[in-house]
Amino acid sequence: MIRRILKGLLASVVGIVVIGLLATVVFAVTIFVVSTGAGLAGYEPSADYVVLAAALIVVAVILTGGFTPRLSGGIDEEDGDRFDDRTFN
Numbered sequence: 001m002i003r004r005i006l007k008g009l010l011a012s013v014v015g016i017v018v019i020g021l022l023a024t025v026v027f028a029v030t031i032f033v034v035s036t037g038a039g040l041a042g043y044e045p046s047a048d049y050v051v052l053a054a055a056l057i058v059v060a061v062i063l064t065g066g067f068t069p070r071l072s073g074g075i076d077e078e079d080g081d082r083f084d085d086r087t088f089n
Contacts, residue, residue: 034050
């Protein structure tokens with residue numbers, strides 16, 4: 001019983017670390033894209049606005065990815081039946 005709990009705790013910690021690293025990389029790439037796009041459009045925004053825009057974009061992407069299974073209706077494409085996704089029940 002304790003091994004199962006520790007195994008689940010370890011899996012959660014590893015998952016959190018991986019998600020944190022991926023989020024950091026995506027945020028850095030988004031900052032580059034926003035600043036480059038503003039430069040191509042002829043704007044020179046301050047770093048505060050670049051970071052704010054990148055943060056809003058990353059939050060929107062994270063929320064959209066989290067809600068996608070709910071918004072898709074949960075239809076299995078092979079036979080058209082609804083599948084049981086216990087993640088969102």
